[in-house]
Amino acid sequence: MASYIRAIIRWRWPALLLLLASLAVALYSARTLRARFQFTDFYTYPSNKALPLYVADNEEFGDPAGYVIAMIEADEVFQPRVLEFVSRLTNALAPEPSFKRIISLTNTSAIRAHGDEVMSGPLLPELPKTAAELAEVRQFALHSPLLLRRLISSDSKTTAVLAQMRTPAVLATIDQQSAAIDTLTRVLAQNPPPAGVHVRVTGAPRVEVQTTHALTTDQLVLTPAIIALLVVMLYVTFRSFHGVMLALAAVTTATVWTAGIFALFGRPADMISSIVPTTILVYGVVDPIFVLTRVLQKLDAGRAKQAAISEAFSELALPCVLTSVTTATGFAAFATAAVPAVRYFGITVAIGVMLAWVTTYTLLPVLLAFAPVPKRRLQSSRLGRVIDRALYSTWSMLRGRSQLAVIISIVLFGFGAAFAATQRISNHYVGSLPRGQTRNDVDLLQKRLTGVIRLVVHFEGPEDSMKRPEVLRAIAQIDRAAEADPLVTVSLSLADVVAEANQAFNNGDVAERKIPNSPTLIGQYLSLVDRADRAELASDDYARSRIAILVDDQGGNPTLRLARDLQRHIDEAGLGALGVKAELTGNGIVAYPELDRIVVELLWGFVFALLAIVLLQAALFRSLRLALISVIPNLLPVIACFSVTRLFAIDLRIDTCLVLCVSVGGLFNTTIHYSARVLQRIAEGERDPDEILLHSLRAVGPPSLFTAVVLSAGFTVLTLSSFYGLQVLGLLSMITLLTGFVSDMVVTTAFLRATFDWDAALSRVSQPALPRVSTHMSPPS
């Protein structure tokens, strides 16, 4: 290593030019990166068994909530001036190429009784002129399951103009969704509402577009914030301009390289990968901090500049590569995840961490060779003395009480694990939206009109089976059960259409809103239904049908509870005996289990990462015991973190659960440096375990504290995110990493003193040797 460092210092100019060229290439590659939040990214992957039915259902019947919605609020919708506005807006939107179909009260089709006649076709072929006409239409709309909460709120104060995207919203790109929203906004600006009428542009496409927008905005805030924070932290650590710039240059280069590589995967920057820059910047700065600290220690010890650089890099080569490999392994463990979002996140950060190590061992020595020797020494700072004193006090407190400390740690671990194990996993689609106007609009839409989460009961049977009265009754039974659930805002089925037609042909008698007994009559009713309307609920040959259920999004658990209830009603409906297969699908069914699965994969990924790191330590330190010693001290902070989430009822979601990803490397970093230092001290000839531990504690403690502070402060920047989940992640990361430092200093020290096989380790060193580096091991003044 020493000869490599000497060589790179000697060839520093060509090395620097090469690094700059690679930086330019990475920047060029990264230009294609785009932020995107789409539900579909989390569940669209080949091995997802739920996907084929979901795609087939959407392709055949369309997306039941794939509308950009103009939500129109007034004192009373059924007023001529409001309906005239609805009509004007509907007509103005109709020619827009972004939309396939516009549906509103003024153009929706309905079959209804009108005296002795049956009215079919548009609900309002002409705008009602008299109060009686208005009252008649209002009465019908408020009692039609096909219109209520889809187009009119139950208090008739809110109506919707549904603009169906030409490409189904669930299959559309963010650009297509954004263009559709812009179109509606533009048309609305050209057709302003009358006084007293308020319009909001909302709907499911708005959720994804706004979340994507917030992701981009977040990057514009978080990246400069984390860099600014690193500058402050590095300055506090090194008290020198070039100390700041050296570390920053290394880590930003690694981040740009990573961005360039991530762009090659063709993946969008989604909710998970949006924390990649923060993670690389924060983690990437760890090794430079350790190396620079060691260089300063060497300079303090009177070494010449080149010798200090060479010795520092050589001595830290093993722990640095080990911590980088272990951190990267931790992230690489997510490469086994089935969900691409998690897989690519793990791979990217693993690559990024290793690239950070590469820049530490290429760019940093080159820049150190160019930079002047810092005037101020780390150990001479007052802060350094305070830290040293605190570490010495810690050791004094633990000395002779290590076994007690171990027992207390194990007890705490047990209780904490039991408490944290009751953690709940629940994701939230609308909840991912940042607070603000869009979120309020979507909340209001769900409260007054329709939900944005789609659940679908998909039916399949022989040709014409969906026209059979017994099948329609079973569908109606499931439909009614869905409508009775407080979570359901709208539930539409072919049974509704047939029942409404039957009522219309029976003079509007409410008692006749039912499925007639005659299959031929059902066929005759259905032949009257407009094909575009029917096509959303049944196939041409009536072999397939669906119940489209729109749900108020309260999160994954309530939605999946509803799904379980629906499944029970499906089983009870006895469709199997009728030769009809009924299956649940929809984005609520496909996405929520996938999001929960991501959380579970992240949890398992953490377990695999932990195992991988332990095995790696065992191999590199050639001591399984030393590797196992690191387990409990590094699990305690995780348990502390989960105890906090449990205490404050914070659900585990894809964003909050990322705390495990961002912590796994950071937690073990200090332990590995600590263990390496212990072994190094043994190798240097120290025979007294207490002295070895004290020496290692005081040598590793300061940079580890700086690292823990930098890491936790770095992730605390996430509290500036507009996403609640990332804000929580920032706080949880801080708690975990700071607890991790304390745990390392106290629990690792106690475990090392109490459980490490000192005799065997010391006996392996045949001859005592003098310490190579003299650091201040005397009690602090």
Added chain:
Amino acid sequence: MKNRLLGKLAAAPLIFVLLTAGAATPSPKEIIARSLEVDPFGLGGASVTAHLVLKDKAGTVRQLAFTGRSLRHDPPFSKSLVRFTAPADLAGAGFLQVQNRGGDDERYLFLPELKRSRRISGSLRASSFMGTDFSFADLDRRDFREGDATAKPDEDIGKFPCYRVDVAPKRSDSPYSKIETWIRKDNNLPLKLQMYDRSKVLVKTFSVQEVRRIEGEWFATKSRMTDHAQTHTTDLVLDAVTPLKGAADDEFTVRNLEKM
């Protein structure tokens, strides 16, 4: 004087050519008016037995069959009574439509299960005709009567020279913003129609595959309506069609509709 006479004589053929050329190139409005005189579907003064073949994008096929009688009571407006014979669940269902010059069309539906007819009010023009790809607007041809016609350069459909006329419907209940027409020059039968929705997107194409002249009148005995948006087609086949002359007006009544 003689020279002037010779000059007039020489100019005469030119004037004749110009006049006849003017007569041979009717205005787009005239082309449409002539086309409306023709009854391609046999629903404007004919007796017809027909079937419809519906095919969706999955290749699923459904068939409907009907018989119909119609009367031109106020040319070009007609009354028609259609009775379905297939599929089984539609058999016996009847449909009476009376087109009115001034007001809305009257429509009555007879559902045998209910044993009585119901007047169907409201505008059905944009709705599909019994679940087929033909809308009521396609069948009533009001958009041609009332829309603005614009001539386009003539084109051939197969071996038949056709007038090209674009029609911009004016009615608010029309589902279309534009209908492109290809009208055969020799018999005024529309051979092809392309319908554009309000977004100016091509939504449907109507094409005639077989024409027959029966008792001096031309009918589109095989035609296809393609719904591009839903990748769906409906073939209309007139199995038997004859012009119906002298049908009684009282044949097209609700009472007659309710006779099984």
